[in-house]
Amino acid sequence: MGIQWFPGHMRATLRALSERLKTIDVVIELLDARLPGSSANPLLAELIAGKPTLKVLNKEDLADPARTAQWLQYYAARQATRAIALHAQMAGPARVLVAECRRLAPHRGGMAKPLRVLIAGIPNVGKSTLMNTLLGRRVAQAADEPGVTRREQRVALADDVYLFDTPGLLWPKIVAPDSGWRLAASGAIGRNAYDEEDVALALLRQLQADHPDRLQARYRLPGTAAEVAAQPAHELLQAIGRRRGALLPGGQVDPHKAAEAVLGDFRSGALGRVTLETPQAFEAWMAAAHAAEAQRQAERAAARASRRRDAPPSDAGV
Incomplete structure (x- = not known):
């Protein structure tokens, strides 16, 4: 993402x-x-x-x-x-x-x-x-x-x-997807820059790992907290949408409205006191993201060098 x-x-x-x-x-x-x-x-x-x-x-x-x-x-x-x-x-x-x-x-x-x-x-x-x-x-x-x-x-x-x-300031390139969706979930990024359903699904996966009991209590979900934790995130979002009445004509769940409900509950604190990252986890994914970015830059530089080598000689000065 x-x-x-x-x-x-x-x-x-x-x-x-x-x-x-x-x-x-x-x-x-x-x-x-x-x-x-x-x-x-x-x-x-x-x-x-x-x-x-x-x-x-x-x-x-x-x-x-x-x-x-x-x-x-x-x-x-x-x-x-x-x-x-x-x-x-x-x-x-x-x-x-x-x-x-x-x-x-x-x-x-x-x-x-x-x-x-x-x-x-x-x-x-x-x-x-x-x-x-x-x-x-x-x-x-x-x-x-x-x-x-x-x-x-x-x-x-x-x-x-x-x-x-000073006005709020982000940075031109968010290299770590893990940081990107967290920033979006917190409301730091304009809504036109991300898909709310994708961000809500990422947030649900994190909450399933850390606080499945809170998800169960907030949305009155059936089953145990362990079962909530094991449920695929997209199915969980559907279940939350049904519980919150986020329905389209015909009774189908509106995933966008369900996502809005999840994000709104996180931002307001309705899901309890939640911190989405630890220092150790943050350093690990940032190191991986910077390594991947360095690899991409190296590959781009190699591709540019290859194109220059393969380019026909210039006719300048002939």
């Missing part, structure tokens, strides 16, 4: 972000706590090049607490990096973020050297909602759709702490 989404405004965002980073002391990267690896932007990692970074696992109230702890440890082990988990409704997030940023840049602070912080993240990761919560007023438009924020904003978190908010 190849999923790609990099609309034109993201190219402009990338250029603006590159310029803004030259003046920034600390970068806050907002991640989705349900997919902390897949929602980390590799483009941003290249751009910040060792700059002090605070990894914030947002929506942690929707994520599995044990796996959140694993991810916090994974990111905190990196140089010049701290990691925390929060959700937009928690009390006092501004104090927590300011304190963590000050620890990362102790040489900055005071009116003479204000701390300059940039917050970045993928689309629909909750940046706008968090910004509104931080300041206690609406400064950013929030919606359950990716790509709502389109321009940079600057706000004061404290007298000597300035926060620059």
Whole structure:
């Protein structure tokens, strides 16, 4: 399942972000706590090049607490990096973020050297909602759709702490299909870039492996949790569609509406606190994806070289 989404405004965002980073002391990267690896932007990692970074696992109230702890440890082990988990409704997030940023840049602070912080993240990761919560007023438009924020904003978190908010940014090529469908399932990718039924089936397979009991309870499915886990995903989607009344004329299941129901339940937390990846699994599939991509590039280079060798000599200069 190849999923790609990099609309034109993201190219402009990338250029603006590159310029803004030259003046920034600390970068806050907002991640989705349900997919902390897949929602980390590799483009941003290249751009910040060792700059002090605070990894914030947002929506942690929707994520599995044990796996959140694993991810916090994974990111905190990196140089010049701290990691925390929060959700937009928690009390006092501004104090927590300011304190963590000050620890990362102790040489900055005071009116003479204000701390300059940039917050970045993928689309629909909750940046706008968090910004509104931080300041206690609406400064950013929030919606359950990716790509709502389109321009940079600057706000004061404290007298000597300035926060620059940037539009959500993906990267031009998602090399790992495992990350692609997870991003789509979370709502980070525009709906025109993927097939909802394919994404719902991939999500169901993951939930069958990790939480078959929750699927059984949510959709009141017959049989045991073990039987739900063993059922082919397409049959399970049909069963869910029947239970949710996602039917076409004649009584057939509408797979698109059934897929929408599954994705909506995951995004809202109706399926419980779910984290779709562990650090170990993420590193394994990313390594495999990068190896496959390197192989494809090598094959393309070999094919181009072969075409050049086989091309007839040029008549230039004759």
